[in-house]
Amino acid sequence: MTELNLLMVGAGLSGAVIGRMMAEAGHKVTILDERDHVAGNCHTERDAETGVLVHIYGPHIFHTDDAEVWEYVNRFETFLPYNHRVKTTSQGQVFSLPINLHTINQYYGKTMRPDEARAHIAEIADTSIETPQTFEEQALRFVGPDLYEAFLKGYTMKQWGVSPTDLPASILKRLPVRFNYDDHYFFHQFKGMPQDGYTAMVERILDHPGIDLRLGQRFSREMAERFDHVFYSGPLDGYFDYALGRLGYRTLDFEKFTEIGDYQGCAVMNYGDPDVPYTRITEHKHFAPWEDHEGTVCYREYSRACGADDIPYYPIRLMGEMEMLGRYVEHANQEGGVTFVGRLGTYRYLDMDVTIREALDTGRAFLKHAADGTQMPAFSKPPL
Structure with a gap:
């Protein structure tokens, strides 16, 4: 197969997994991310004051029934048992x-x-x-x-x-009540948390001589002309410079505070009363119960409408957004040379395991199209 020059926009799970597969297949891979770190919203880092491993953009718990995805993440990181409550x-x-x-x-x-x-x-x-x-x-x-x-x-x-x-x-997809005393949040076969954090895992995925990682660099559509194909995991509407309007998202604000000892006795405490302004408090050392820290790091989490300069978290996907999404999908299908992937690229809420599954499937589909000399579609998983 002829070596291709490929661009991944975004160094989150989608870009990392597809990029690694393309590099292992012998292609030249460039990965851009406008942030100064990899792993996207899964980014984890050690708190300087307490040593606690903190999920900077809110907690991410890995759970799946997909054995191949579980095997894949464990190839790059040790996942330790964790039952979310x-x-x-x-x-x-x-x-x-x-x-x-x-x-x-x-x-x-x-x-x-x-x-x-x-x-x-x-x-x-x-x-x-x-x-x-x-x-x-x-x-x-x-x-x-x-x-x-x-x-x-x-x-x-x-x-x-x-x-x-x-x-x-x-x-509210499922019956929101259980008639037994099981308080495990997830029922999946494979559950765990990465021992060194998600950022360490993604860094290992990207550790390949065929990958050129460029952080702190923003993508522009003119760049696409220098590559044989682009895999784009940024906002779908952002790729088209919001020409048809902005798709609706909810964003999150985090109020960080530290304490000595154990603040709330659990990883996540929701607040259901409407007069409490935040939705929940997360205590991050409980996400790594195998570690021992004297101090603790907590986030009060507030949800609000996403503005132009905010980080988009949850796609709203109500009637108005779906109509606009349909028009953007039409534009994407006419673009050629770019495949839209991930949560932002397909405007869908995706758990991490689904994101990785779709990235693996997208990478394999692209390699088949490249071998056959046919064009890769704009979406391997249509948003609508």
Whole structure:
């Protein structure tokens, strides 16, 4: 196969995984990132004051049922066992999440068995809502007004900045209640946290003689002319200079503070009451329970609308955004020579394992197209 000159825009998971595959296939790879570090929003670094490994852009917990993805990340980093648990402070008490039998019994002051709790929830649920259309209808249909008000409504309003009556039911995808005492947040087969952090993992992925990494450098479309193909993991609308408008995102503000000892006793404490301005507090040393630190680093997390100079986190994907997205997809499909990848490039919320899976699939698809002499499409995973 003829050596190709390829450009990866973004040194996050998508750019790193695709770039590594292209370099191992014998191609010349340049990776640009406007930030001064790799790993994108997964970036981790040691806090200078406490030594705690901090998830700079908020916590990322690795969980997957994809054995190949699990094998891939463990090729570049040692993942140690970690079971994620979340608590929430609501109405003056601390409860376990997701809503489980302990949460239900504690909230109602009962000692119900699973069948009794299931019958109780069925009795208070609004069964008149046969086909829920909104987030609120979905919640009322499956857990009733009490648990909805205590655990879902306020948090959702703060996270998304709109009423739950304006959000689609699909956001609340699964039945948000368990009728046993299992408070593990994730049920996936493979779960863990990287011993040295995600940044160390991505640095090892990028450690290949065929990769030229350039940090602190912004991409411009004129650069694409110097490469045989571009893999772009930046904002889809940003690639087109926001010509059709800006796609909507939520962004996050973090209020960092340090303490001595253990501040809250868990990695994540949600705050469901609407009068508390932040959505949660994360305590980062609990994400690496194998380490021992006298001090601790915490983040209060605030969600708000994403401005032009903010870091985009969560794509909103409501009706107006989806219409605009459709027009941008049309433009992308006509572009040629560029493939849009990742969370920003496809305007979809993606967990890390899905991001890596799609990057592996995209890389393999490109190598096949290159071998066949055919054109790689703009999206290997269409946004719509």
